[in-house]
Amino acid sequence: MKVLLQMPGRDVEAWRAAVASALPEAEIAVWPVAPADPDYALVWRPPAELFARVRPAKAIFNLGAGVDALLAVPTLPRDVPVIRLADAGMAEQMAEYVTLAVLRAYREMDAYAEQQRDVRWQPRPRLAKREFGIGLMGFGVLGQAIAAALAPFGFPLASWSRTRKSVDGVTSHVGSAELPVFLTTTKVLVCTLPATPATTGILDRGALSQLPQGAHVVNIARGDLVVDADLIALLDSGHLAGATLDVFATEPLPVDHAFWHHPRVAVTPHVSAVTLIRESVAQVAAGIRRIEKGEPAVGVVDRHRGY
Ligand SMILES: NC(=O)c1ccc[n+]([C@@H]2O[C@H](COP(=O)([O-])OP(=O)(O)OC[C@H]3O[C@@H](n4cnc5c(N)ncnc54)[C@H](OP(=O)(O)O)[C@@H]3O)[C@@H](O)[C@H]2O)c1
Numbered sequence: 001m002k003v004l005l006q007m008p009g010r011d012v013e014a015w016r017a018a019v020a021s022a023l024p025e026a027e028i029a030v031w032p033v034a035p036a037d038p039d040y041a042l043v044w045r046p047p048a049e050l051f052a053r054v055r056p057a058k059a060i061f062n063l064g065a066g067v068d069a070l071l072a073v074p075t076l077p078r079d080v081p082v083i084r085l086a087d088a089g090m091a092e093q094m095a096e097y098v099t100l101a102v103l104r105a106y107r108e109m110d111a112y113a114e115q116q117r118d119v120r121w122q123p124r125p126r127l128a129k130r131e132f133g134i135g136l137m138g139f140g141v142l143g144q145a146i147a148a149a150l151a152p153f154g155f156p157l158a159s160w161s162r163t164r165k166s167v168d169g170v171t172s173h174v175g176s177a178e179l180p181v182f183l184t185t186t187k188v189l190v191c192t193l194p195a196t197p198a199t200t201g202i203l204d205r206g207a208l209s210q211l212p213q214g215a216h217v218v219n220i221a222r223g224d225l226v227v228d229a230d231l232i233a234l235l236d237s238g239h240l241a242g243a244t245l246d247v248f249a250t251e252p253l254p255v256d257h258a259f260w261h262h263p264r265v266a267v268t269p270h271v272s273a274v275t276l277i278r279e280s281v282a283q284v285a286a287g288i289r290r291i292e293k294g295e296p297a298v299g300v301v302d303r304h305r306g307y
Pocket of ligand 1: 065066067086087090137138139140141142143160161162163164175192193194195196198199220221222246247270271272273274307
């Protein structure tokens, strides 16, 4: 079995070693060395040149959960299945990140930090939890793991997705018709939508202004979902209380971007969930074994939906 591995950055040797250990029978080439006809390609943000030179016979594995960058590669063969990572150790990290952001908002830690800077001892009244709804925009692998992590705290939980969900303790909303009721009852909006033609720019002034006064936005999905100027305008006007942003339309976030110095914005450098080599390779190897046994592949991306 021939496997082509393409992973930008300095970890490539660790990826190669992990693939070699999980698939000892594989003949592994590391991009830019490449056989023209590997059985499988394991890629992350590949250059267009890769699929101009290489046509994987059986499947292309995306070494991340989001396939927006891969589907945008103009040379990507249309008829080879694309398989994405699902969880692979990311759900736990996302649950940590979002729980921190939600509790920081609910327990008003930013307000207390400001009071401390002013040397001001001023207890604030406890916020009513029943009015502090958490809205999970995108309710797939990551959204559902986040809901499970938040469940013990007792916040009202709601989801918004394309198809109806039935998860205990989470009110499901679907489609554009139910977006307004989802937004108006959401005090902390947690976005885990994939970036697709249908979701790009979805968090614009029209949507964000439907969130209640004092709401927070947590974006751990893709920067392209948010219209930055609209988010900043609503933070500046005081309609929104804060934003916790891990992903940006341009990464690294440009040094002159307003998010860096905005008093109501917390910026992290795309670290809410890092790709874990061992877990990811184990999932890819299990996927390859399934295909080799003639079983249906799991995690195949629907090109039409874009995720
Ligand atoms: N910051 C990071 O480090 C990081 C790490 C991993 C992933 N991510 C991002 O997180 C995204 C989500 O990952 P995941 O594994 O949770 O994906 P997933 O399991 O495919 O879930 C995506 C969710 O979004 C919903 N959705 C998609 N398009 C929609 C639309 N037009 N309207 C309403 N709902 C829509 C889906 O609805 P249905 O359930 O009805 O299909 C699903 O609930 C990835 O695409 C990636 O961009 C970021």
